[in-house]
Amino acid sequence: MIASATTTPAAPSRRLGIIGSIVGVLALIAAVLPHWVVPVLYPPPPADKVIVDTGHRLKDRLIARVKGVEYQAPPREKSTGSQLREMSSIGAISLGLLAILFSVLALVFREERLLAGVAAALGSGAIAIEISFLAMGVLMLIVILYVVANIIGLF
Numbered sequence: 001m002i003a004s005a006t007t008t009p010a011a012p013s014r015r016l017g018i019i020g021s022i023v024g025v026l027a028l029i030a031a032v033l034p035h036w037v038v039p040v041l042y043p044p045p046p047a048d049k050v051i052v053d054t055g056h057r058l059k060d061r062l063i064a065r066v067k068g069v070e071y072q073a074p075p076r077e078k079s080t081g082s083q084l085r086e087m088s089s090i091g092a093i094s095l096g097l098l099a100i101l102f103s104v105l106a107l108v109f110r111e112e113r114l115l116a117g118v119a120a121a122l123g124s125g126a127i128a129i130e131i132s133f134l135a136m137g138v139l140m141l142i143v144i145l146y147v148v149a150n151i152i153g154l155f
Contacts, residue, residue, distance in 0.1 A: 013111045013112075014112050014115055015111070016102050016103075016105050016106035016109060016111055016116075017102070017103070017106040017111050017112055017114075017115025017116045017118070017119055018115060019102050019119075020098075020099045020100075020102025020103045020105075020106060020115070020116065020118075020119025020120075020123070021099070021115055021118045021119045021122060023098050023099040023102060024096070024099035024118070024119045024120075024121070024122025024123045024125075024126065025122055026095050027091075027092050027093075027094075027096040027098070027099055027122060027123055027126035027127075028092075028122055028125055028126045028129070030088050030091045030092035030095055030126065031088075031092035031096070031125075031126040031127075031129040031130050032129060033088075034084060034085050034088035034089075035133060038081045038084050038085050038088075039081065041081070042079060042080050042081030042084070043081075044079075044081065045079075057073070089130055089133075092126050092127075092129070092130050093126070093127055093130055095123070095126065096122075096123040096124065096125075096126035096127040096130075097123065097127070098123070099119045099120070099122055099123030099126070100119070100120055100123040100124065102116075102119050103120035103123065104116075104120075106119065
């Protein structure tokens, strides 16, 4: 009697899918968290201060135009909060793309599809969140410009 060796099917590797999922979670955290944490730690300047500063800049620009001189805007430093938001946005998109890359590599090397799908979904979600925040900012700017133009009678 010949003894047959029972072979168990080899489980597919999970390494790239797990790494991609972890990177995707980090991308999602980098996309969502700064929009709630940074304003608490570094609050934006009050609206009246922003309006007054903008008014002074407009006045200086008009005076320079009347005098026929080129307007030289004073150098403005970015606040710590805006720098953190900018860096987290870059980090979220970069990590999201990296998670998608790990997902594709996991599929190429025939790893488990579920983890590859999770990594791709997390990376795509982080990128989508960043794009949606950008789109919301653009829409708010359009609304503000429309209201201001309506007030001064352009429409």
